[in-house]
Amino acid sequence: MADQLRTRSTSVPASAVRDKISVKGLEFHYGDFHALTGVTVGIREKAVTAFIGPSGCGKSTFLRCFNRMNDLIPGTRMGGKITLDGEDIYAPGVDPVDLRRRIGMIFQQPNPFPMSIYDNVAFGPRLHGMKRRSELDEVVQRSLERANLWKETKDILDRNGLALSGGQQQRLCIARVLAVEPDILLMDEPCSAIDPTSVQKIEDLMAELKDRITIIIVTHNMQQAARVSDFTAFFLQERTGEPAVLVEFDRTANVFTSPKDRRTEDYITGRFG
Amino acid sequence: MDKRVANAIALTALWVSALTTVAILAAVILYVFVNGISQLSLEFIFTWPHGVNSEGGVWPTIVSTLYVTALAMLIVTPVAVLAAVYLAEYAVQGRLVGMIRFAADSLASVPSIVMGLFGLALFVEAMGIGFSMLSAAMALSFLMLPIVMRTTEEAIRAVPKYIRWGAYGLGATKWQTVSRSVLPAAMPRIITGIILATGRAVGETAVVIYTMGQAINLPLTPLDSGRPMTVHLYLLAMEGINLPAAYGSALLLMIMILAFNLGARYFLRRSSRRT
Numbered sequence: 001m002a003d004q005l006r007t008r009s010t011s012v013p014a015s016a017v018r019d020k021i022s023v024k025g026l027e028f029h030y031g032d033f034h035a036l037t038g039v040t041v042g043i044r045e046k047a048v049t050a051f052i053g054p055s056g057c058g059k060s061t062f063l064r065c066f067n068r069m070n071d072l073i074p075g076t077r078m079g080g081k082i083t084l085d086g087e088d089i090y091a092p093g094v095d096p097v098d099l100r101r102r103i104g105m106i107f108q109q110p111n112p113f114p115m116s117i118y119d120n121v122a123f124g125p126r127l128h129g130m131k132r133r134s135e136l137d138e139v140v141q142r143s144l145e146r147a148n149l150w151k152e153t154k155d156i157l158d159r160n161g162l163a164l165s166g167g168q169q170q171r172l173c174i175a176r177v178l179a180v181e182p183d184i185l186l187m188d189e190p191c192s193a194i195d196p197t198s199v200q201k202i203e204d205l206m207a208e209l210k211d212r213i214t215i216i217i218v219t220h221n222m223q224q225a226a227r228v229s230d231f232t233a234f235f236l237q238e239r240t241g242e243p244a245v246l247v248e249f250d251r252t253a254n255v256f257t258s259p260k261d262r263r264t265e266d267y268i269t270g271r272f273g
Numbered sequence: 274m275d276k277r278v279a280n281a282i283a284l285t286a287l288w289v290s291a292l293t294t295v296a297i298l299a300a301v302i303l304y305v306f307v308n309g310i311s312q313l314s315l316e317f318i319f320t321w322p323h324g325v326n327s328e329g330g331v332w333p334t335i336v337s338t339l340y341v342t343a344l345a346m347l348i349v350t351p352v353a354v355l356a357a358v359y360l361a362e363y364a365v366q367g368r369l370v371g372m373i374r375f376a377a378d379s380l381a382s383v384p385s386i387v388m389g390l391f392g393l394a395l396f397v398e399a400m401g402i403g404f405s406m407l408s409a410a411m412a413l414s415f416l417m418l419p420i421v422m423r424t425t426e427e428a429i430r431a432v433p434k435y436i437r438w439g440a441y442g443l444g445a446t447k448w449q450t451v452s453r454s455v456l457p458a459a460m461p462r463i464i465t466g467i468i469l470a471t472g473r474a475v476g477e478t479a480v481v482i483y484t485m486g487q488a489i490n491l492p493l494t495p496l497d498s499g500r501p502m503t504v505h506l507y508l509l510a511m512e513g514i515n516l517p518a519a520y521g522s523a524l525l526l527m528i529m530i531l532a533f534n535l536g537a538r539y540f541l542r543r544s545s546r547r548t
Contacts (some may be wrong), residue, residue: 033501072441110434114458123453124443173439180443 020045020184020214021066026080027243028061030073035061037243039080041233048206048215050252051231052222053267057219057235058244063186066216067103068096074157084184101128104177108189110169112161117144117153120161120172124180139179148177148205167198174205185209187217191224203228221267226256234264305340305523312521322505327514331522333491335355337406337499338529340492341485342474344410349417350467357425362451374423381419388415389483397484407495412484413477417470424466428459465537472533476526478503502526 013089019042026039036058043049051059064070065082068089082089089099101124112120121140122130130136140157144150149171153164161172170190177185189204191199206215206228219225225232232255237244248255248264280287320463346367356373364370392412402408424467478501486498487508502522509519 067442069438069441074437097444097446099444100442105442106443107435107438109433111433111439113436113439113454123440126327127440127443127445127449127453176439177443260529 018045019043020085022083023065023124024081026062026065026078026082028058028065028070028079029077030061031075033241034142034243036235037245039246041246041249043214043216044231045214046208046210046212047230048217048228049231049233051216051218051233051235052220052225052227053235053244053247054237055220056244057237059233059235060188062235063188063216063218065114066184067100067105069100069105073094092107101170101180102182103184103186104180104182106170106173106177106185106187106190108192110173110193112172113166114160114162116158117161117164117172118157121179123173123176128180143175143179144172146178146209147171148201148208149175165195165198167194167201167223170194171205174202178209184214184216187215189218189220199224222256226252232256234259234261234267236263236267238263240249275295276353294321302527305520305527306440309520309522309524312517313524317518317521318525321450322489325514326505327509327512327518330338331502331505331518331525333489334500334502334505335525336534337485337490337492338475338502340499341406341413341481341501342368342471344406344495345413345417345474346467346471348410349414349421349470350436352414353418353421354425354463355532356427357422358451358456360422361426361429362447362455377422378418381423383415384479385416386479386483388412391415391481392480404484404488404498405486405496406492406499409481409485409501410495412480413474416477416480417474420470420473421463421466424469425459425463428462428466432458461540461543468533468540472530472537475533476503476530478507482507488539 021043023039023041023043023189026036027034039062046069051063053059061070065078066084070076070078078090084099084102084187088094112122115123118140121143122136125134125136125139130139141150144153149168152168153159154177160265164172170193174185180261191202203224206217210230217225217228229252231249233249234247234253234255235244236247248259248261250260253261255264256268259268303333317330319332320337322334323329323331348445360370360373364373389412392408392415396402396408396411397404436454437450440454445453464519482504485501485504487500487504488498490497490499490500503526506519506522509515509522
């Protein structure tokens with residue numbers, strides 16, 4: 001058992017014994033287009049779960065279901081059930097605004113707001129009513145430290161966030177999310193628009209953050225999935241026009257060394273995708 | 274015909290057309306400059322007209338123009354920006370919104386003299402405000418409204434979706450997203466639109482001639498009447514009383530509008546540098 005808990009590069013913390021998020025029979029539609037079907041999966045708490053698969057296989061769509069970001073896209077419909085800590089997040093009484101406070105999100109394109117580094121990080125706490133300068137100062141420093149960006153920015157906090165490099169901007173976005181203390185971090189191809197050195201920094205950061213936060217990362221890069229994740233889910237749309245399915249979900253080591261499904265094996269050995 | 278010859282002809286035609294545009298602009302500016310520069314002096318700018326208002330300076334008319342423009346800007350900005358936010362962010366895109374946009378575009382194409390007549394009928398006469406800064410500013414704001422509204426709407430639409438998602442992702446409500454992240458991101462272009470509309474208002478004649486009056490007067494309250502620079506310029510030239518002074522006023526007016534336009538470019542450039 002202890003051996004099974006080892007993956008290629010990281011160990012699953014002992015606390016990762018329960019599902020933070022559980023998905024049952026998820027269906028997703030964009031208007032007439034059926035994008036995902038029959039997805040059932042459990043996301044382990046305080047671990048990194050990677051969603052991999054070729055472009056257009058619905059992995060980003062699936063990711064956006066967790067913080068109800070798809071609600072913002074007109075014409076989308078979701079069926080099935082997603083529970084977070086046992087509670088249905090699509091239940092009538094749930095306010096997506098409150099939900100998104102608990103579930104931070106990082107996007108492919110770093111998206112700092114056109115304002116100072118300080119104001120970027122303080123944005124979330126201010127939204128939720130924090131006003132005292134001393135409290136804000138503390139949150140800004142702590143969040144930038146946790147995002148490993150404090151040393152580079154502590155003397156330029158009043159500079160525009162857009163003046164930073166792409167990799168720094170992405171870490172600024174991570175700091176901005178951490179400032180609202182989420183339990184879950186959704187990362188939608190966070191490294192595909194930044195340089196390799198910064199990718200390394202963000203991957204290191206993920207390893208540090210998962211002690212406290214459940215992380216789900218969508219990535220095109222299989223090596224990255226193998227490096228950073230404890231669990232891997234492989235999605236595939238087999239034919240154009242058909243909904244994508246979850247082909248395989250397992251510990252990352254198993255997915256990459258002994259995949260159970262032929263299609264997974266074909267994908268990770270580079271036969272398509 | 275040889276492909277290369279056709280190419281050369283097309284290129285020449287394009288080049289000549291472009292050059293003509295520049296040449297016309299240069300000719301107008303040069304003509305006004307040559308005729309007006311001898312008039313321009315601190316005395317001309319800062320003293321009052323005298324005689325039959327044909328001699329002396331133009332100070333009260335500059336103040337009247339700036340006063341009415343600033344007042345019109347104060348009236349138009351909140352209305353136009355809120356309308357644009359509604360159209361771009363809240364309204365369900367459909368026939369109604371299409372109609373509102375069409376109305377705004379039509380409003381922009383109403384001849385300004387018609388707008389002036391309307392201002393005379395509504396503000397000066399019916400509402401009894403009289404010839405005043407306020408009447409003129411409200412009539413001018415009708416002219417500026419579609420410009421500011423449409424540029425603001427474009428500016429809001431140009432804000433990348435990632436900016437919105439970033440705010441929503443942090444648990445912002447729709448209004449928080451719009452007011453704290455989308456509007457700040459769109460602000461430089463909104464300001465540019467306001468400045469361009471302001472430049473338009475400074476040069477407007479037909480609207481103000483009907484609503485502000487012609488009395489040489491230094492306006493203090495919004496209910497005071499006055500004489501805008503454009504009307505002063507018109508009177509100087511049409512009555513043929515002092516043509517050099519008319520050129521002087523024209524040059525001054527052009528310099529002011531140029532300053533507004535350069536200001537707009539500065540804001541736009543500053544914003545594009547950051548992204």
